[in-house]
Amino acid sequence: MRNVVPVLTVVVAIFALWYVAAIALNAPWAEDKAKRAGVTLTTSQLIADTWSQKKPKLPAPHQVAAEIWKTTGDMALKGRAFSKRSLIYHSWITFSATMLGFILGTGLGIALAIGIVYNRTMDMSVMPWVIASQTIPILAIAPMIIVVLNAIGISGLLPKAIISMYLSFFPVVVGMVKGLRSPGAMELDQMRTWNASGTQSFWRLRLPSSMPYLFTSLKIGMAASLVGAIVGELPTGAVAGLGARLLAGSYYGQTIQIWSALLTAAALAALLVGLIGIVQRYTLRRMGMVR
Amino acid sequence: MIWLMAALVAWILGWGANIWLSRRPATRTTRLLVPVIFGLTLIVIWECVVRGLDISKVLLPAPSLIAQTFAGSTTLLWRDFVQTVVKGALSGYLLGCGAAFMMAIAVDRFPFLKRGLLPVGSFAAALPIIGMAPIMVMWFGFGWESKAAVVVVMVFFPMLVNTVQGLEATDVMQRDLMRTYAAGYWKTLLKLRLPAAMPFIFNGLKIGTTLALIGAIIAEFFGSPTLGMGFRISISVGQLAMDLVWSEIIVAALVGSAFYGGVALLEKAVTFWHPSQRGR
Known part of the structure; x- marks a missing residue:
């Protein structure tokens, strides 16, 4: 039981790293898109974009979680748990x-x-x-x-x-x-x-x-x-x-x-x-x- | 029919020889000879059964045919070997094991981190990390870099867990002795804890050898230049050129055994003092 806090810390650190890496890896594509649209992105806009792209280089954890929920729990609730997309x-x-x-x-x-x-x-x-x-x-x-x-x-x-x-x-x-x-x-x-x-x-x-x-x-x-x-x-x-x-x-x-x-x-x-x-x-x- | 009889005779002869040999007092020679006879018998039976039952070479080529193909395409096999093993597996293996080793030493200074990282690391070592292959191919392209990256991820966690465990292998008495010698952290690490950790570190290194080869070969299934052992296997399977596939498998087996054997030899030289290496 005394390991719970350290393990949780490490897990949280991994998620934090994951989010940061998602920003770093997806930023070039976000900036490229903004340049073509002729707008300059503020930092917060940039971060929001890197965490919500459709085909990101590294999807953010919440995107993956949403996809997993969409293809498991959500489909099960709709009664299509064993459809080929689930x-x-x-x-x-x-x-x-x-x-x-x-x-x-x-x-x-x-x-x-x-x-x-x-x-x-x-x-x-x-x-x-x-x-x-x-x-x-x-x-x-x-x-x-x-x-x-x-x-x-x-x-x-x-x-x-x-x-x-x-x-x-x-x-x-x-x-x-x-x-x-x-x-x-x-x-x-x-x-x-x-x-x-x-x-x-x-x-x-x-x-x-x-x-x-x-x-x-x-x-x-x-x-x-x-x-x-x-x-x-x-x-x-x-x-x-x-x-x-x-x-x-x-x-x-x-x-x-x-x-x-x-x-x-x-x-x-x-x-x-x-x-x-x-x-x-x-x-x-x-x-x-x-x- | 004659071939099938020959297979039966080979089986009886091989088995009989092994029974006779294993009843005799075990020496170095018999310990080496028995498995060799077993392997040779299997190959002879394989050859005879394939010929006797006239099995199509698409299903199971005879050993003689495989040997022929192997000898006939050595340049091709060599280039695949360089691409997959030397560029992909070996560089990834060195990078991954090196990084895990450094990480273990760094983590070792902080008991909090160690307690947190060890369960996560041993958990990650049980995961199907090979699934990272398509992601790595997407990030690092079709070249050998992506294969090396897969290998890095695959060998990292077993190596990390083993090294961290190894660094704990010294007992209080030994560390106290180092303290009475007025040895600092680095001196204790170099002269006591790292040598004591060596059996564990080599265990991690040995596990890594197989994982490295598997990672490099499987990653090529997800995209590669027109070169490499995994690429050749998946292409030749599509062309039903099973003799070439088997040749690649022989290369993989030889490389895997040599890789493992090399690390084991190194272990013998480094940990000659350990009970598991003595008295044999």
């Missing part, structure tokens, strides 16, 4: 791909981690590749995955989810391997003295003690999964989704649209990661791992 619709498209990819990636990651922990051959042959693959910019192949899957008749949600899966499964593998190996020799020996079978020591010792690691990786995986879904929407030619809104906005120079899509994506990321954080806190408290 950001709720586009967020939903991105969200569904993110979630599907995240679930697939987490499942695959946990399965692979169990294999790596219990099978020595797999540990020695797969693990170095899992680590090496993290150094490879895997997002670069996103357009190819989309096109290839399209060519064999798979389109829509699944290709994007596959990219998300690719991105979210690495953190889960690495975190889970660490977590499943976190019980010390003493604890494993204790299980053996109780004559516990392999399955029992997995369910009662290894899996529970891997939980803190799992949640940390899930947060990273969720953020990566959203990035994957957004990038996956780029090469489909701007049909639907937050990534498509970004691309369409950059085609037509609609900066306000770009920023509103960007901030919605940020809010979505914050929401999803925050949700995992809440589940984490509740689960770990029930398991007696945090006080």
Whole structure:
């Protein structure tokens, strides 16, 4: 709680900087317009103009907020929450791909981690590749995955989810391997003295003690999964989704649209990661791992 | 059919060799050999399956074809590499990490700012910052400058958070000792706190390597001169020239691994004293 004031100060400072930057970046266009109209602008007029342009270089926060409200809350009130112009619709498209990819990636990651922990051959042959693959910019192949899957008749949600899966499964593998190996020799020996079978020591010792690691990786995986879904929407030619809104906005120079899509994506990321954080806190408290 | 049988044989041979090797006492050679055999087996299976099932090269080109294309278009790949990696990613990486480092040192002097900036920074590190790419392209044009700008924004926050955390890594006892030596702020920073922060700083630098490449490549999807790895990938996908796409991916993979490996080597040289580097 003692961090609230400093955090608020920093956030306010960011907004102040944003407004100042909007003046600086949009001023040339405002002056250009005034010159052609043959009027000279006073400072206050200039500032007012830089904060209310239609296609500014940097839209002011209140313009973005107005655009977001116009495309979400306002449309929802009019009962058109899922029309193609509404950001709720586009967020939903991105969200569904993110979630599907995240679930697939987490499942695959946990399965692979169990294999790596219990099978020595797999540990020695797969693990170095899992680590090496993290150094490879895997997002670069996103357009190819989309096109290839399209060519064999798979389109829509699944290709994007596959990219998300690719991105979210690495953190889960690495975190889970660490977590499943976190019980010390003493604890494993204790299980053996109780004559516990392999399955029992997995369910009662290894899996529970891997939980803190799992949640940390899930947060990273969720953020990566959203990035994957957004990038996956780029090469489909701007049909639907937050990534498509970004691309369409950059085609037509609609900066306000770009920023509103960007901030919605940020809010979505914050929401999803925050949700995992809440589940984490509740689960770990029930398991007696945090006080 | 023969090719499919060959794939099966390659799989059995590779897996068998790895099982045999992993049962033996682990040495440096086996630790290196096992993943190499695994990778080679995968490539052989890939080649055999593509030939055996007669998969169109538009869907999945065989490794031999990719190697051919790679060898045949080295000048093209080299120019793309210079445009994307050297001009875009590397300059942005240095700028972004440098700026974040300076910022961390500045913030570190003010506990109030640090308490405020750390949560905001770790929050920003989880955001899909890659979405800034179209904005940067709009601001800085189609050239490499906009790619460098995207990379700067992407590497900034992970680096900032890690450096700030690293600067807190010393304990009271060590700082007290510096005070008994009558060391001032700068001397303490240089001789105690920065060295102690190095493992954290290198963690940030390592995270940044991948982000830098991803940022530079993705930013080219939003507009670029007729050059660059991201540009080539998106154009070749449109032309269904998948062998060229795979060649670019090989370049990206090699560059990514080399970049990461370089930073890791540097880390080894700088933080030789740290427990994670010793005893291996």
